Amino acid sequence: DAGITQSPRYKITETGRQVTLMCHQTWSHSYMFWYRQDLGHGLRLIYYSAAADITDKGEVPDGYVVSRSKTENFPLTLESATRSQTSVYFCASSEEGRNSPLHFGNGTRLTVT
């Protein structure tokens, strides 16, 4: 099915461990995004990508790493997880063009113990 898929849906990890959240889209959209959702903060942009091999920081990039070797994939890695990174993470994609909306995945709920 066409769309944007995030995996895993739920993840529990320990402080200091590396964890990677996966995002895959089938639309061939140019842009992809990672947001985190926290109570009282809404959604905050972590990183985004305009095309394969082009990434840029968002509002809250510290502690995260991204890569985009293929247009359809945009993994997010927490190199050494901290409790403050406990959150719900959303991946999104959009076509080029400022009138293009973002299309969201169903999110990954990450708990860091």
Added chain:
Amino acid sequence: AQSVTQLDSQVPVFEEAPVELRCNYSSSVSVYLFWYVQYPNQGLQLLLKYLSGSTLVKGINGFEAEFNKSQTSFHLRKPSVHISDTAEYFCAVRTGGGNKLTFGTGTQLKVEL
């Protein structure tokens, strides 16, 4: 930098009553404005968007929003809500490049019988 303020964190309303969810933005340049809805344990879905032209924008599920440049507002309205409208609603603004969206902190709409 642009920002979005959603003035109400929670809005309780009885079924079949009208509702207005408030959103104000700050930007000195042209803006693109969006409303998204998030149902429990799901990603965000686009309700409607304002790009240019008519200031009254109609979206899905009977929602509409009015762009008011002088008041820098983009309030979301529905004349008669249903139980199924219970969800969290996010206002978002896009200015500048990168197709990024800046989100408000969200308004939880609770529809009661």
